[in-house]
Amino acid sequence: MTEHPIILFDAECVLCSANAQFVLTHDRARRFRLAAMQGDVGAGLCRRFGIDPADPDTIIVVHGDRALRDSDAVLAIYAGLGWPWRIAGAARVVPRGLRDPLYRWVARNRYRLFGRRASCWLPRPEDADRVL
Template sequence: MNAKQPSGPIIIFDAECVLCSANAQFVLSHDHARRFRLASMQGEIGAALYRRFGIDPANPETMIVVEGETALRNSDAVLAIYNGLGWPWKAAFLFRLVPRFVRDPLYRFIARNRYRIFGRREACWVPAPDHADRVL
């Protein structure tokens, strides 16, 4: 790890999914504090983190946000990301008031159907050079 690389949470995402890649780009563009790092589930680090938390990287039903020994899943992961981006994105954290048993089924439906709804990239998304130090 180089001196410029943050040590904060790692977002593991599907780099072949159009929606997931767009969200990763959104995070890189709006994370002015450079808090988050990203790893694709297709890469060695992302796949290892998925396996560490009992998720099959070849068939995940959730993205995760890993911080230390903890992994947030499903809607909790999404809300933690937006909370970590600061204002105005932090306002999305109010959705935590919606019970998880309502939020998570919607999240899982979208996750299971992400390729059908949003499309799939032919190749994994690659970050711009100015964000390369934040993608593992």
């Protein structure tokens, strides 16, 4: 599990699920794996890094013993997708103290702004091995 970064996402969030589907579509190198925070693998990893899987407040990218969260996680995901998405990594020049408050505001309001899923989406058959 540690050879590929794992993206932990809130599967009940419409925005988060859309982002997960975007990653599966645009990750041509098949670098990332995904795990819903509400699933067994995702919940275990969340607890390992101090996140309550029943009330997630961030997206997390786990790579080995390291975890990125908030805007660092989002930027790492897009930088890892390759061209043209990796250009978003340039936002790292913006100090985290400015990036993270915006990220946290969206995270706190994500259900109100984007909605909540009533059921989980299923990956395409060719991507099923990438969803844990």
